[in-house]
Every structure is written in structure tokens, then in C-alpha cells.
Amino acid sequence: MRDLNVKYLVGGPIGASRPLPPYDGRVCNFLAELSRALQRDRRTALYPDLLSFAFFCRKANIMKLKKEFEDGRVRLGKGLAFHIAPSNVPVNCAFTYVFGLLAGNANIVRVPSGEPRQIILLCDIMRAMLADEKYNDIWDRTAFITYGHDEAVNDALSARADVRVIWGGNETISKIRQSPIKPRCTEITFADRYSFALIAPEAVADADDDELRRLAERFYNDTYLMDQNACSTPHLIIWFSEGGEKAKVGKQRFWEAVCQTAEKYDLADIKVSDKYVMLCRYAIELEDIESVQRFENLLYVVTLQELPDIITRLRGRFGLFFQYDIRQLGELARHIDETVQTCTCYGVDQEAVRNFAVNHGLRGIDRVVPVGSALDIGVIWDGYDIVRQMSRIIG
Amino acid sequence: MYTLDELFEISPYALEREQKHRILTDIVKNLSLVHRANCMEYRRLLGTFHMDPATVDSYEQLMMIPVRLFKEYELCSVDRKEIFKTMTSSGTSGQRVSKIFLDRKTSANQTKALVKTMEDFLGKKRRPMLILDTKAVIKNRSLFSARGAGILGFSMLGYDTTYALNENMQLDYSVVKAFLEKHQGEDLFLFGFTYIIWKHFYKELLNDGKTLNISNGILLHGGGFKKLLSEAVDNDAYKRCLEEVCGLQHIYNYYGMVEQTGSIYIECECGHLHASNFSDVIIRNPKDFSICPMGEKGMIELVSVLPTSYPGHVILTEDEGVILGEDDCPCGRKGKYFKILGRIRNAEIRGCSDTYERP
Structure with missing residues (x-):
């Protein structure tokens, strides 16, 4: 990963990290504080989409989702999730990361080349938070990166991924699919709808x-x-x-x-x-x-x-x-x-x-x-139960 | 009921508002009926919008065809066998280009209108003509680019047509000098495209530290200043610079598009673009397409009496402009005069499109 030609917006090269159980306490606490930090920062007000993301991450909502998630089965994150985020709904970078984290995975999120301003802001705020030692476990599992049209990077990250999430555009999906994944890798694709x-x-x-x-x-x-x-x-x-x-x-x-x-x-x-x-x-x-x-x-x-x-x-x-x-x-x-x-x-x-x-x-x-909820993204999306899909059951 | 032939009998900038409105309504309304009868796409457009040209009392009420449709459809109102040339807009490779289908009648009318309009600036006597471009651009006759078509169209207005640039777009001093010597003392006509003249004629003279004496010439140029904006060159600076290197004092810009070849808008001595008898310009409010009052900027609609082989008689452009006045320009020409403000801006568009931007 060190040799790859990528730029880190937050986090660094991700080594071997142990999967966490879904809705792990460390993750939930981090999200609750991220929600507060985003809402406290005046710059967030410029981006309604980032505000609604902050609202999504608030403690009460995550606890509610956790409760809905628990079904008595034993689950664990799959490992490393590689996310290719969409360019024109910038805030989905943030959501896809949170879904991956909630499932218990380490996450590499490819931020689209435009480097949307609200995502840069989110990365700044996260970088400041993650400097605190208490979030070492989150830091180890977080990388927001950008890179150009570099198939070598697609190949390298796909080869390592246990979950690959490709956000839309049928064209993007076929392009990324040229990079092979491991036989056990789960792939979630959000096609044109x-x-x-x-x-x-x-x-x-x-x-x-x-x-x-x-x-x-x-x-x-x-x-x-x-x-x-x-x-x-x-x-x-x-x-x-x-x-x-x-x-x-x-x-x-x-x-x-x-x-x-x-x-x-x-x-x-x-x-x-x-x-x-x-x-x-x-x-x-x-x-x-x-x-x-x-x-x-x-x-x-x-x-x-x-x-x-x-x-x-x-x-x-x-x-x-x-x-x-x-x-x-x-x-x-x-x-x-x-x-x-x-x-x-x-x-x-x-x-x-x-x-x-x-x-x-x-x-x-x-x-x-x-009517009015068309754009409200959640853990159930496009027919997938995303957090469940990104974790595995120990039966 | 007025016809185009009658219009050709009138001096090109003589019609005043009401008379022009009557004549243009007659001709353009009739064109709409002809295109409805003969062009399937145009018929469907009118049908969908429940628009019957027969019932309108002004050409201002007729359906506007957005220019982009000429890139997406082959809009044609005559049998394909009648088409004798197809013009295309000059687009960079990969871009879709407009396709304009001309039969002999439309083409002849375009030339006739152009000659008639230009006579008002050049006089009836034909002049030796220097084209500030390369001959290479017109060599492929099967597909006419707007540039080639413009050159050929305007060449009708002069004689001893000479190209100032060689195949490599370099200024050919020997050719130009020979031309100037041969026609010493005569009134000359020069033609070219705004940016090409700037880059390959003006800049070369400047770099080579040379000057030419073409003070007895009239230069007509078009194509737009878009590429010159980065060099902060506007119309006034353009004129000044050219005068410095070759003494040209009569420099006229024109506005026109391949979709309405023949009806061009020429800049007068006062620096205003003018609509001739053959065309009109209407400024539309983007909010609702209502007609903007004089002095208010909006999207430019162009009306032409010439297109019979394709439905390009009423088009909505993607340019912005403003009407400066009507029938009262100090230059004495009647009709509307206006200013172009540029292309409508590209907006940032949201939504889930592809993650990968194509290079």
C-alpha cells in the first residue's frame, strides 16, 4: 500500500487490522462524537447534506439502528472494505464509510477526484478527532484517499478487499470490475436506478x-x-x-x-x-x-x-x-x-x-x-441490508 | 402576402419595425407550414405543443427550435435527393456537430441574401479579396465545415481570391506582398475568423516585427471572441491592434451561425450588430421565454427567412445578448441592433452520475 500513488485525506496506509463486531462500542462512541463535532463546527452549516449526515450519526439514531440490527446471532466484520464513492452525491463518501465501520471493517474510501468541499471539511474534522489516542482503533481502520485513473491502485486495493462497494454509474461498475477480487470478497454495487x-x-x-x-x-x-x-x-x-x-x-x-x-x-x-x-x-x-x-x-x-x-x-x-x-x-x-x-x-x-x-x-x-424521503439514505438501501452484507455470521 | 423574392428587391436595412414585422410574419409563418408538411420531427414538435403556425399573428409566437437539436437529429424538409450540400458546425473531435441540409434553392437564397447584405458595406463593385486563412480548409468539399462554408460563401463577394496563410497556417509574406502590389490603389476586401486572424496573422506580424499596408481594405471577421477572452482582447483592442500592424481602419465583426447561413448580423460603424431585412433577433427571458424589453439581457432567438430545406427559420441559441435599439442607430440602418454577451454559462449539476469522469 505504501507504494501506491494515492493521496491520504485522512488516515494512512491500512495494515492488518482485526475485524470488530458490528456496532462495536468504540465505533458507536466515535460516531456520536463525530456527530457532535460536525454540528459544533460552524462550517458544517454551509452543507445541508453534511448536516444531515451529522444528524444520522447522532447517538440516539445509532443506538436505534443497533437495536434493529441485533437478532441474537453472532456477527463479525469481514475485514477490509474498499469503497468507491460517487462523484456527484458527495456525502455518500461519508455514509459508505460509516456503514463499513458499523459492520466492523477497516475502510479505504476513494473520494472522487473533484474532492468535494464538504468531504474535505469532514476529513479535516476527523483528522483532528483521530489524533486523540482513544481513537487509535478507528484511526487504524480509516483511510480517505484520492487518486487519478490508476488501474494499479484499483487492482491492488481490490485484491486485498474483503468487501468492495461500488457506488453507481454502470460504467464505473464495469470499469472497477476489471480489477479482480478475492473469491470470498463480497461486492455491493449501486447501479443506475x-x-x-x-x-x-x-x-x-x-x-x-x-x-x-x-x-x-x-x-x-x-x-x-x-x-x-x-x-x-x-x-x-x-x-x-x-x-x-x-x-x-x-x-x-x-x-x-x-x-x-x-x-x-x-x-x-x-x-x-x-x-x-x-x-x-x-x-x-x-x-x-x-x-x-x-x-x-x-x-x-x-x-x-x-x-x-x-x-x-x-x-x-x-x-x-x-x-x-x-x-x-x-x-x-x-x-x-x-x-x-x-x-x-x-x-x-x-x-x-x-x-x-x-x-x-x-x-x-x-x-x-x-414523498420527502426519497433521498434519505439508510442502512437498508437499494435492496441491500448494507451493514449485514458487510459482516459475516458465526453460526 | 409577402414573399422572399419581394424582400430581395428592398434595400437590406431599409425596413422599419412595423413593415418588417408584417413581411417577416408572412414569410416565416409560411416557412413553418412548409416545414410542418415536410419535416417529420418538426411536425411532431408542433403537434406535441399543440401549436398551429396558421393561427399565429406574429413570428414571435412561432416554436423555437433549440440549436442543439440540429446536432441530435437530421432535420430536413426536402427529399434527400434534393440535398446538394450538407454543412456542419466546426466542433472539436468527439463533439457532436450540427448537420444542416441544403438544397439548391436554400443555398442560392443564402448567397443572394449575403451578397445583398454585404453590398451595404462593400458597395456594388467587387473587390480583390484576401482571405486570412488557409486554402486547406475548403479542400474537402464533401463535408462543409462552418469555417470552409464561411470562406466559400464570402468569396462570392470578391475576385482574385487569395489565401494569406499556407497549409501550415503560417503567414505567407510573398503571396500577400504580391497580392498587395498587384492591387495597389484598389479597395480591398479581407475576410477571416476572429481567432485565426489574431493568432496566425496579427501575432505573426507582431512576432516577426513586420507591418503591412492594407489601409485601403475592409476586414470582415466572425466566429466570436471566446478564445480571446483569456488574452483580455475585446473588440476595441482587436481593432486597435490590427490597425497598428497593417493600417486597417475598417474592421467589421459579424455574428451568425451555420444553422442560419446567409442571414448574418454585421457590426456597423457605431460598433452595433444589426439585423437585416432577412432576419431578426429576439431576446428571451430564461425564466419563461417571454420577450425581454430593450436593454435587458437574455437568451438569443434568431429568425431567418432563408431556410427552406431544413427547419432552421426560428432557432433558440445558447448565446446571451441584449437589444440596444431599433430603427434608430446613428449609422442610419433600420432594424434592431444588439450586443452579444457570450455563451450561457455552464452550471454545476448535482446528482448521482458516474464516479469516473471521462478524460
């Missing part, structure tokens, strides 16, 4: 103004906040309803409220241009467009008469959505393939959606969450 929302328009029609505003705000956070570019961001809104006048009112109210909330969105000129080009492209290529509603350039809504066989091609950006009406969940079954990840719901029984996935034997839908 597609997400949609399922909303009962009557529930929107019934919502009072405050509730409507909150709903729009939550939808905004799921979508515009990440330029509608995250895997769990919905592109398609499925209106689940018997139809009728009330449903119509609900839909119109929803979009008007979203448009109002989106007033605060930073709609840069280049985004307007990209979005308009995208709308034109769909107008040319999609067969079944009933109409296009434009709320200025903030919000484009494309109403479909039919769903295409492969719904994952219906992708918006910067506030471009598709909408389609269904009466029965069953109508969706043939459109859902293994790419479909999150279904965000409003006014819909989430358990019914999970049952729908099970009863139809669907390959997609890994997450059913309320």
Missing part, C-alpha cells in the same frame, strides 16, 4: 393549504434539490385514482404548489436550455404524449396517454416530469424492471405497494417511502 412517485390525487385535493405547502416542499426536496438527478428522485408521477373531477383538481393543485415552491430553485440559463432541448427530444421521440404543460420554465409536465414498455427512458431533469393515470396498481406491473428503485408515495398505502411488488414477483422497487 430509476424512481417514480405514486400519488392519490384525491388526497391532494383534500389537503388544506398548509399540508399542500408541506407536500410541495417535500416533493421539491426529493427532486429539484439534486437537479432531479439522484437515483431515488422521481421522474414519473403515477396518479392512482378512480378518476373524476376531484382527481383533476388534486393534480392541478399539486403542480401549482410545486411550481410555487420551485420559485426558489436556481434555474440557471444552461439548465433552461438543457431542459427545453430535453422536452423537444421527448416531443419528437415519444409516441404517446397527450399534452405538455409548461409552468414558465420552472416546471414542465408531460402527460402520457400510454406508458412506454420501458418506463426508465422517461427521465426528467431540472424540473421536467411525466404523469400518467392508473386505476389499479396491477397496470404498472409489466413496466417495472430491475432498474426501478424507489417509489415515493402520498395518500397511498405503502404496505399495499410492497405487497404489489411481492404478489406480482416484480424485479424492481426496492424502496417504498413517503
Whole structure:
């Protein structure tokens, strides 16, 4: 590892370290203090994503997760985890590290080449904390590194890893997979995914103004906040309803409220241009467009008469959505393939959606969450129980 | 109902606001109907947006085609057999380029409009022409790059066309001197691209410590100042520097794009870019695409009466600009005059895309 051409943002070359049991006290204490240190540091306030990470690491949450984790079986971390973090959701560097640590592993996290500022800040804060001898066990298990397109590094780290975690982009996954792993190595990959929302328009029609505003705000956070570019961001809104006048009112109210909330969105000129080009492209290529509603350039809504066989091609950006009406969940079954990840719901029984996935034997839908929680990452993600996957059972 | 042929009879900068609006609406609206009938992609666009050109009462209400669509689709409104040349925008390798399909009619109209517009600056008499570029760029006739097409298009305006740069993009002093001696005392026409002139003509003269006397010439150049920004060279500095090395006093910048060849916007003696009778410029507010009032910056929409073989008559560019005035430029030319502020900026875009940035 010493010969590798990498830069350490925090930690150093990781030698042989003993795996810890999941949710080890040393790890939990460290995370609790990390949470406090992040929240104390004024610079953290600049990065809402880092703040929510700090909130995730707070003692109460980790204890709750620990409790949910414990099932009476004896577990131990697998050893060394090598994480390739995504470039455009910077904070996932931090989450993937914490998941690996909670599982009981030593962690090498490849920070994307842009070296996102919130991750640099996190590394600074961690470096200061880890200087304290009481965190020697954590220091030994922590390395945040950056390196260029260096296959030798990918090869060397992959060859040592007991767990390899590759965060998204199908292209990245195939690239990293060119570096072989040990036969017993567990690999977790987060591929390109597609997400949609399922909303009962009557529930929107019934919502009072405050509730409507909150709903729009939550939808905004799921979508515009990440330029509608995250895997769990919905592109398609499925209106689940018997139809009728009330449903119509609900839909119109929803979009008007979203448009109002989106007033605060930073709609840069280049985004307007990209979005308009995208709308034109769909107008040319999609067969079944009933109409296009434009709320200025903030919000484009494309109403479909039919769903295409492969719904994952219906992708918006910067506030471009598709909408389609269904009466029965069953109508969706043939459109859902293994790419479909999150279904965000409003006014819909989430358990019914999970049952729908099970009863139809669907390959997609890994997450059913309320509108507003699309981006909330957790230990269960993309269909994986990540901490369990990164540890082993001693039966 | 006005037609293009009638427009060709009018002096290129003579139309005032209302008359121009009437004439352009007639012609451009009709172009929309023609393209709807003949170009599948254009028809689908209008259909999706429920837009019927027959019902609009101003060309300002017609569907804007974003220029990027010409990179993604082969937009064509005539039978492919009618296409006699395809122009492409000059992009660096790997970039997608615009493809513009020309039939004889569109191409002839482009040339006609260009000649007509330029006459206003050069006069009717043709001048000996010096091109500040290399001949190599036009040798491949099968695919016309914007650079090659520009050179060929403008060559129609002069005679004894001579190229100042050799195949290696070096200034060929002997050729230039011979040209200048041969046409001593005559009014000359020079043409080239803003950056190429700067790098391969001005800089070479400067480095070699040489000067030329071309004070009896008019230089027309286009292509944009983007690459010169790093050297902090603006239009005024550009003019000053060129005058120093070769005495050129009449230097005109122009703005135009391969998607609307023929209808170009030339800078007048007052330093303003002008729309001629053949085209118009509309500034759009990015918030909602409403029309910006004079003096307010926004995205540039360009309208041209010329494209009949492809639906490029109303396009939305990725440039930013501002209208400075209309019908009242001190140079005497009618129509809108404006300023280009550059390309719309690249924004940082969030989301889970690939971990690996391609080199």
C-alpha cells in the first residue's frame, strides 16, 4: 500500500487490522462524537447534506439502528472494505464509510477526484478527532484517499478487499470490475436506478393549504434539490385514482404548489436550455404524449396517454416530469424492471405497494417511502441490508 | 402576402419595425407550414405543443427550435435527393456537430441574401479579396465545415481570391506582398475568423516585427471572441491592434451561425450588430421565454427567412445578448441592433452520475 500513488485525506496506509463486531462500542462512541463535532463546527452549516449526515450519526439514531440490527446471532466484520464513492452525491463518501465501520471493517474510501468541499471539511474534522489516542482503533481502520485513473491502485486495493462497494454509474461498475477480487470478497454495487412517485390525487385535493405547502416542499426536496438527478428522485408521477373531477383538481393543485415552491430553485440559463432541448427530444421521440404543460420554465409536465414498455427512458431533469393515470396498481406491473428503485408515495398505502411488488414477483422497487424521503439514505438501501452484507455470521 | 423574392428587391436595412414585422410574419409563418408538411420531427414538435403556425399573428409566437437539436437529429424538409450540400458546425473531435441540409434553392437564397447584405458595406463593385486563412480548409468539399462554408460563401463577394496563410497556417509574406502590389490603389476586401486572424496573422506580424499596408481594405471577421477572452482582447483592442500592424481602419465583426447561413448580423460603424431585412433577433427571458424589453439581457432567438430545406427559420441559441435599439442607430440602418454577451454559462449539476469522469 505504501507504494501506491494515492493521496491520504485522512488516515494512512491500512495494515492488518482485526475485524470488530458490528456496532462495536468504540465505533458507536466515535460516531456520536463525530456527530457532535460536525454540528459544533460552524462550517458544517454551509452543507445541508453534511448536516444531515451529522444528524444520522447522532447517538440516539445509532443506538436505534443497533437495536434493529441485533437478532441474537453472532456477527463479525469481514475485514477490509474498499469503497468507491460517487462523484456527484458527495456525502455518500461519508455514509459508505460509516456503514463499513458499523459492520466492523477497516475502510479505504476513494473520494472522487473533484474532492468535494464538504468531504474535505469532514476529513479535516476527523483528522483532528483521530489524533486523540482513544481513537487509535478507528484511526487504524480509516483511510480517505484520492487518486487519478490508476488501474494499479484499483487492482491492488481490490485484491486485498474483503468487501468492495461500488457506488453507481454502470460504467464505473464495469470499469472497477476489471480489477479482480478475492473469491470470498463480497461486492455491493449501486447501479443506475430509476424512481417514480405514486400519488392519490384525491388526497391532494383534500389537503388544506398548509399540508399542500408541506407536500410541495417535500416533493421539491426529493427532486429539484439534486437537479432531479439522484437515483431515488422521481421522474414519473403515477396518479392512482378512480378518476373524476376531484382527481383533476388534486393534480392541478399539486403542480401549482410545486411550481410555487420551485420559485426558489436556481434555474440557471444552461439548465433552461438543457431542459427545453430535453422536452423537444421527448416531443419528437415519444409516441404517446397527450399534452405538455409548461409552468414558465420552472416546471414542465408531460402527460402520457400510454406508458412506454420501458418506463426508465422517461427521465426528467431540472424540473421536467411525466404523469400518467392508473386505476389499479396491477397496470404498472409489466413496466417495472430491475432498474426501478424507489417509489415515493402520498395518500397511498405503502404496505399495499410492497405487497404489489411481492404478489406480482416484480424485479424492481426496492424502496417504498413517503414523498420527502426519497433521498434519505439508510442502512437498508437499494435492496441491500448494507451493514449485514458487510459482516459475516458465526453460526 | 409577402414573399422572399419581394424582400430581395428592398434595400437590406431599409425596413422599419412595423413593415418588417408584417413581411417577416408572412414569410416565416409560411416557412413553418412548409416545414410542418415536410419535416417529420418538426411536425411532431408542433403537434406535441399543440401549436398551429396558421393561427399565429406574429413570428414571435412561432416554436423555437433549440440549436442543439440540429446536432441530435437530421432535420430536413426536402427529399434527400434534393440535398446538394450538407454543412456542419466546426466542433472539436468527439463533439457532436450540427448537420444542416441544403438544397439548391436554400443555398442560392443564402448567397443572394449575403451578397445583398454585404453590398451595404462593400458597395456594388467587387473587390480583390484576401482571405486570412488557409486554402486547406475548403479542400474537402464533401463535408462543409462552418469555417470552409464561411470562406466559400464570402468569396462570392470578391475576385482574385487569395489565401494569406499556407497549409501550415503560417503567414505567407510573398503571396500577400504580391497580392498587395498587384492591387495597389484598389479597395480591398479581407475576410477571416476572429481567432485565426489574431493568432496566425496579427501575432505573426507582431512576432516577426513586420507591418503591412492594407489601409485601403475592409476586414470582415466572425466566429466570436471566446478564445480571446483569456488574452483580455475585446473588440476595441482587436481593432486597435490590427490597425497598428497593417493600417486597417475598417474592421467589421459579424455574428451568425451555420444553422442560419446567409442571414448574418454585421457590426456597423457605431460598433452595433444589426439585423437585416432577412432576419431578426429576439431576446428571451430564461425564466419563461417571454420577450425581454430593450436593454435587458437574455437568451438569443434568431429568425431567418432563408431556410427552406431544413427547419432552421426560428432557432433558440445558447448565446446571451441584449437589444440596444431599433430603427434608430446613428449609422442610419433600420432594424434592431444588439450586443452579444457570450455563451450561457455552464452550471454545476448535482446528482448521482458516474464516479469516473471521462478524460
